Amino acid sequence: MPHLVPGQPSSAEITWQLSKVIADSSQKIRACEDENQAMRQVLEVAPIGYLQVDEETRLLWCNAQASHLLGIQPPMQEPSQQPRLLLELVRSFELDSLIDMTRQRQSLQQRDWVLYRVFPDPFHPRHEPTYPLRGYGVPLARGQVGIFLENRQEANQLIQQRDRWTSDVAHELKTPLTSIRLVAETLRSRVDISLQGWLDRLLNETIRLGNLVEDLLNLSRLGGEDFQGLNLKPVDLPQIIQTTWQSLEPLARVKHIDLVYEGPSELLINLDQALFHRVLVNLIDNAIKHSPPHADIYVRLGLIS
Template sequence: MGWLRRRRRPAELPSARQLLSLMDAAPTGWILLDPLGQVRHVNPRAEQLLASNIALPADGLPLESLCSDAELAACVAIARRQDRPQRLEWRYRDEDLDVRVVPTSGGWLGVQLQTRRSLEAQLEQQERWVSDVAHELKTPLTALLLVGDSLAARVNSGNAHLVERLQRELKRLQELVGDLLELSRLENTLPGSGLRLSTVDLPDLVQQVWAGLRPLAEQRGIVLEVLASPGLAIQADRSRMHRALLNLLDNALRYSPDGEPVQVSFASSVGWMLVVVRDRGAGFSDEDLEHMFERFYRGDPARVRSPRAGSGLGLAIVQQIALSHGGRVQARNDPDGGAVVELLLPLHLQSLQPLSGLQGPA
């Protein structure tokens, strides 16, 4: 799909009329708001969910005319002010709805409405499918690993390298299955739900994560530099935060030249914490910056300094962990060389503050 997006010509893009037709055919409700907050389109499913059937005048109507609700209005206002998607679990006329407010270019907003019953049914079906696939994959992989261990004890020295390669590839497949299961669980969990929140000292957790990577780093003369002051803690799921930091540091280690440090720094503002991971490698290509958080995307292998191959799921998992905590992750190139990945997290998940002026150390 990324290739299609890059190759598509502007003349092939759908018109506004075609987009509205697609919206009308959608199984979920959609409301389109212009930059002034006026309702410009309501699809049939949204009319059904809101029990409303109004004819919009040429100059539109305020959202309150369609649905007067302070909670929904606040969600729309936050999405517009922060210019990032918002999600709301909303009770309206005895119906539990899942609401997503999505900012687009030019100040337009899309409001998606979906019944919690249909959403939960979809999630349940996906979870069953993932569980079935995991069972089918993990069982033969475990058996093959046992066969590999048995062969390793029996083959002669001339064939030992073949068995070692078999074991290495089987372990890589086992890790891939584990990553896919973890990503599926994260994608099928609503933000803020399923988290075991506790106070997490981020610099301390970074050091713990690096301890597991240190043997690989020492082989290449790479050290970790942590720029932090005491007391940099957030409320988060410690296990998932460990996984996010592990994936970020492992990614930086793969792309770092031998003998160059990996640096982690922190910045905080009212209600927010920014974790900045830097390496001194070749940086990201334009294609990397466009696709690096997608499933199974891998950058140019010529830029990888480590012989270890990744699954292509690590940064996608980081993104889902960030979203589950009400944060986000983004990447850029350092003007002085190297790559930078920034993980932005709220200090307290229950009390998100508007984001403004937060930058990592130069």
């Protein structure tokens, strides 16, 4: 019979304590497995795609949405099945770059791109749709990375419809506003002096609405698919400043505000004349709006070496 040292637990007590620790650990493992299974069930029915890769960028798991977007089959869950490299399943440089960036920086990363399906068999080509995707990379433990994939096709279509509607409305408003402004300018010199204030107010509001319409058209042009870049050409800055002031002079006349120009009589600069005109209109319009009556607006033009 083994000799027991006073104060030391017996072998039976040690066995009971080990059994209790093993039971508690098994219970915690089962709880973690249940939580993991529940999380996978949630991700499986999520409206966005999710995939998870290991430290060697081998596909561990993906949900149905990611499988649909990427055109791949979910990996087998059998223990004997070795995970395959993601590059073997999906030929996407942007997706690989997002995974590498997430792993290197160990922080949430985001990237937008258009996924073009590439199938290696030239004798049996498959024509699959392309998707504008937005990916979010999440760093995980042991070098693993989780990727959320969002199909941006519907969002892009809504943006295009919104831009098209904005452009159509702006074009429809431009013609009647121009007509109203011409009528107001013609009537101003033909009506009684007591009524000219009403025409000035009508003319001022028409100019402001016209400026808003021009802003909408410019925004639509800049954000549209047909935008080919800035239309750069030599423009005489003093001339465009004078033209801008002439279009806003009716607003300044109400507050008895004058423009004081300081600079050369001619200065040619390469720029987009239409866009720069809008910039000047906004600047001078704000100056008129926030200046007190009988003030001067100074415009200084020069070259800075």
